[in-house]
Amino acid sequence: MSKELADFKVGVDNVIFSVDAQLNRLFVLLVKRDKTPYEQYWSLPGTLVRKGESLENAAYRILAEKIKVKNLYLEQLYTFGGPERDPRESFDSYGVRYLSVSYFALLRYEDAVLIDNHTELLPGGQKNRTVGRETEKSGLTTWYNLKELPELAFDHQEILNYGHKRLRNKLEYSPIAFEVLPELFTLNDLYQLYCTVLGENFSDYSNFRSRLLKFGFLYDTGTKIYRGIGRPATLYRFDSEAFAPLKDRPLVFI
Amino acid sequence: MSKELADFKVGVDNVIFSVDAQLNRLFVLLVKRDKTPYEQYWSLPGTLVRKGESLENAAYRILAEKIKVKNLYLEQLYTFGGPERDPRESFDSYGVRYLSVSYFALLRYEDAVLIDNHTELLPGGQKNRTVGRETEKSGLTTWYNLKELPELAFDHQEILNYGHKRLRNKLEYSPIAFEVLPELFTLNDLYQLYCTVLGENFSDYSNFRSRLLKFGFLYDTGTKIYRGIGRPATLYRFDSEAFAPLKDRPLVFI
DNA sequence: ACAAAAGTGTTACCGTTACACCCATGC
DNA sequence: GCATGGGTGTAACGGTAACACTTTTGT
Numbered sequence: 001m002s003k004e005l006a007d008f009k010v011g012v013d014n015v016i017f018s019v020d021a022q023l024n025r026l027f028v029l030l031v032k033r034d035k036t037p038y039e040q041y042w043s044l045p046g047t048l049v050r051k052g053e054s055l056e057n058a059a060y061r062i063l064a065e066k067i068k069v070k071n072l073y074l075e076q077l078y079t080f081g082g083p084e085r086d087p088r089e090s091f092d093s094y095g096v097r098y099l100s101v102s103y104f105a106l107l108r109y110e111d112a113v114l115i116d117n118h119t120e121l122l123p124g125g126q127k128n129r130t131v132g133r134e135t136e137k138s139g140l141t142t143w144y145n146l147k148e149l150p151e152l153a154f155d156h157q158e159i160l161n162y163g164h165k166r167l168r169n170k171l172e173y174s175p176i177a178f179e180v181l182p183e184l185f186t187l188n189d190l191y192q193l194y195c196t197v198l199g200e201n202f203s204d205y206s207n208f209r210s211r212l213l214k215f216g217f218l219y220d221t222g223t224k225i226y227r228g229i230g231r232p233a234t235l236y237r238f239d240s241e242a243f244a245p246l247k248d249r250p251l252v253f254i
Numbered sequence: 255m256s257k258e259l260a261d262f263k264v265g266v267d268n269v270i271f272s273v274d275a276q277l278n279r280l281f282v283l284l285v286k287r288d289k290t291p292y293e294q295y296w297s298l299p300g301t302l303v304r305k306g307e308s309l310e311n312a313a314y315r316i317l318a319e320k321i322k323v324k325n326l327y328l329e330q331l332y333t334f335g336g337p338e339r340d341p342r343e344s345f346d347s348y349g350v351r352y353l354s355v356s357y358f359a360l361l362r363y364e365d366a367v368l369i370d371n372h373t374e375l376l377p378g379g380q381k382n383r384t385v386g387r388e389t390e391k392s393g394l395t396t397w398y399n400l401k402e403l404p405e406l407a408f409d410h411q412e413i414l415n416y417g418h419k420r421l422r423n424k425l426e427y428s429p430i431a432f433e434v435l436p437e438l439f440t441l442n443d444l445y446q447l448y449c450t451v452l453g454e455n456f457s458d459y460s461n462f463r464s465r466l467l468k469f470g471f472l473y474d475t476g477t478k479i480y481r482g483i484g485r486p487a488t489l490y491r492f493d494s495e496a497f498a499p500l501k502d503r504p505l506v507f508i
Numbered sequence: 509a510c511a512a513a514a515g516t517g518t519t520a521c522c523g524t525t526a527c528a529c530c531c532a533t534g535c
Numbered sequence: 536g537c538a539t540g541g542g543t544g545t546a547a548c549g550g551t552a553a554c555a556c557t558t559t560t561g562t
Contacts, residue, residue, distance in 0.1 A: 003304060004304060004305045005263060005302045005303065005304055005305070006264065006303050006304055006305045006306070006307065007261060007262070007263070008261075008262040008263065008264045008303075008353070009259060009260075009261070009262065010260065010262045010264075010335070010351075010353060048259050049259065049260050049262075049335075049351075050257060050258060050259055050260055051258045051259070051260045051351075052260070053260065054335065055333065055335040055353075076332060076333065078330060079309065079330065079333040079355050081264070081303075081308065081309040081355070097264075097303075097305075099262070099264060099309075099353075101333050101335070172504075186514085187514085187515090188513085188514075203551095203552085204551095204552065204553065204554085205514095205515095206515075206516075206517090206553095206554085207551070207552065207553085209514095209515075209516090210516085210517095211550095211551090224559095226560075226561090227513085228512090228513090228560090228561070229511075229512050229513070229560065229561045229562075230511085230512045230513025230514065230559080230560055230561075231512080231513050231514040231515075231558065231559035231560050232513090232514080232559070232560065233513080233514060233515090234514085234515085250426075254551095440541085441541085441542090442540080442541075457525090458525070458526070458527085459541095459542095460526090460527085460542075460543075460544090461524070461525065461526085463541095463542075463543090464543085464544095465523095465524090478532095480533080480534095481540085482533090482534070482539090482540090483533065483534045483535075483538075483539050483540070484532080484533060484534075484538090484539045484540030484541065485531060485532040485533055485539080485540055485541040485542075486532070486533070486540090486541080487540080487541060487542090488541085488542090508524095509562100510561100510562090511560105511561090511562090512559100512560085512561085512562105513558100513559085513560080513561105514557100514558075514559075514560095515556105515557080515558070515559095516555105516556080516557070516558090517554100517555085517556075517557090518553100518554085518555080518556095519552100519553090519554090519555105520551105520552090520553090521550105521551085521552080521553100522549105522550090522551080522552100523548105523549090523550085523551095524547105524548085524549080524550095525546100525547085525548080525549095526545100526546095526547090526548100527544100527545085527546090527547105528543105528544085528545085528546105529542105529543080529544075529545095530541105530542080530543070530544090531540105531541075531542070531543090532539100532540090532541075532542095533538105533539085533540085533541095534537105534538090534539085534540105535536100535537090535538090535539105
């Protein structure tokens with residue numbers, strides 16, 4: 001093997017999940033490529049890192065280009081960098097390698113607004129909330145239900161699988177749910193979030209409830225929310241101070 | 255911010271842990287820098303990625319340059335890539351960024367032979383097993399006890415902390431111990447390994463024992479090993495077939 | 509009154525913890 | 536015999552899972 005150093009362009013690819021807690025759906029954000037290679041394939045939203053830009057900032061930049069959202073959780077996932085992962089390396093650009101640092105993000109479907117208005121109807125019969133024309137031109141951005149994924153460009157399916165696994169782990173062992181929920185939420189909101197990501201049968205509601213309350217970091221605001229029929233629900237707030245001592249400890253939020 | 259793309263050199267930095275199960279010590283491999291910046295500081299063994307070389311291969315290459323070892327566990331840790339992490343970026347080389355993909359490895363101290371013979375005495379009164387001269391020239395490679403670390407170059411302390419955390423997690427939740435142990439081992443060997451990494455009080459021996467055996471992936475070879483005084487110990491073998499179904503399941507090896 | 513949503517309580521069960529105890533060997 | 540290391544057993548405790556039940560609202 002040559003002892004010459006490789007020159008890299010570094011890209012950031014985001015696995016952006018959104019949970020629709022109302023209808024129990026888990027989405028991932030995909031964009032349709034308009035360039036070769038993998039033209040017309042769906043891919044994870046990504047970008048190349050610019051001069052003076054940190055990896056994380058690059059990740060936030062693509063995110064901000066695609067969606068407007070208030071609360072989200074973002075963390076680095078994995079770095080994929082074999083010399084064969086991108087076919088571009090073989091023909092163009094004199095020996096430049098493309099490295100992909102992937103990030104994963106979680107946000108609530110209800111809170112997210114797709115910025116690009118060149119959106120199209122979702123495969124799952126999902127109604128589109130933007131007024132955009134349906135077009136095949138550049139910038140097609142869509143929430144895809146995880147259960148109805150198309151074939152993806154590059155090694156993006158692998159990245160997505162890795163992200164999905166991490167998402168489920170994170171939810172079980174760390175309080176990322178509270179970074180996605182609004183300030184005030186009901187225990188049912190929380191439970192629905194867990195249901196859509198982990199599946200219906202991860203836990204009984206009443207057990208989930210008592211476990212979470214026992215931790216002591218959910219502050220009961222006393223106020224109730226009336227959502228039509230049925231007993232009104234208590235609004236809780238995540239008390240990060242009360243949580244602090246539990247940090248780093250192996251907690252299970254099941 | 256400029257919209258120009260950054261050009262990267264990609265480095266791999268290894269956090270290589272070794273456990274001395276006999277004397278209950280946990281080491282990390284450090285090398286002394288002989289170049290500016292951070293000349294004479296200790297740092298994690300690292301290298302820049304060459305043309306046609308995968309990240310993981312680069313990680314194995316440094317490892318192989320420093321130590322000879324049979325059984326080890328290696329996995330990617332995290333990618334550190336802020337534009338300010340390496341002072342080299344500010345003055346030399348026209349805007350080239352240095353990115354560090356870190357890997358962490360675990361191996362047994364008893365199995366590892368340091369290749370570089372320019373080694374020196376360990377701070378902890380640790381006897382050096384190589385015959386090398388003590389010198390301050392390039393290539394100084396040493397096992398440092400985790401409890402007696404020197405100041406490290408770059409952001410290597412942060413990388414090390416991250417690796418240490420991952421090591422403890424991995425040991426609790428996945429069977430990496432068996433990648434480090436020899437084919438045949440006693441339950442006490444296993445227990446000692448856990449003790450040195452997780453601390454003495456992580457679990458009672460008898461409980462550790464019954465938990466591990468209950469899983470069913472430890473094959474009792476029937477043969478005994480006589481190590482001086484005391485009852486001889488049974489030699490076990492890790493049965494990866496019996497473990498396969500448990501894979502991906504959330505196991506706790508406490 | 510009734511259905512729907514929120515919240516409480518109960519019980520059987522299982523795994524963990526903290527020990528005490530037995531076994532095999534070298535000296 | 537006895538110290539040493541290996542291996543087994545057990546009883547109390549605490550948490551979990553599954554389920555029944557009560558409370559508060561809108562219609």
